[in-house]
Amino acid sequence: MQTLDLSDEKYHVLNWLAVLADNRDFKTTLPIAKEGKEYLIKNFLINTEKYDIIKGYRADDSYFAFARAFVNNQINIGDLERAMRLGKLGEQIVIKSEKAFARLEFTGYEKAQSNKYYHKRMKRNINANNEFIKLLDNADIYGIHMIDVIRKGIKNGDECLRKFGNG
Secondary structure, three states, X not given: OOEEEOOOOOOXXXXXXXXXXXXXXXXXXXXXHHHHHHHHHHHHXXXXXXXXXXXXXXXXXXXXXXXXXXXXXXXXXXXXHHXXXXXXXXXXXXXXXHHHHHOOOOOOOOOOOHHHHHHHHHHHHHHHHHHHHXXXXXXXXXXXXXXXXXXXXXXXXXXXXXXXXXX
8 A cells, every 4th residue: 555645754845735736726816826836736746646545734725825825926935834834724635546445444433513613623724814814924025935946947856945844
C-alpha cells in the first residue's frame, strides 16, 4: 500500500498547492493567479498515480482562501506556511485506490450532535479566518511571492524553499 504524505519533510506546501490546483477547481481571476496555478502544476505537481492514499492539508474553504491569496500574490510562501497552520483546521486523507478502499472496515458510528459540533466547527473556522485577516493585514511584502516563483523559475527542491519547512 503506497501512501503519499504531503506533510513529510521531503515535500513542500507548494506540492500540496499543486495537487490541489490539479484536482480541485478554484477561481483564478487575476492573470498572475492563472499563470501561477499553471506554473505550480507544471513544476510542483507530484504524480499521484502510484499512491493508494494521499494525506495532507484539508482542501476546504479556509485553505482555498489561503491558496488563492498566495497565487493572487497577496502573501508570500512564509505567510502561506503560517496560514496553513491557523486554527488547527486539520488534515485530509483521500482513499484513492480500490485496494485501499477494500481495506477499510466499518467498526461503528456515533451520532454527531449538531448543537455541539456545528458550533465548534464554526468557531474553529471563524478563528482561522480572523487570524488569516490579521495575517493579510500584516503580510510581509518581502519574501518569495507567486510572481517571484515564476520570474525566478523556482522549481521543486530549490534551496530557497528549504527555509520554509519542507522542500
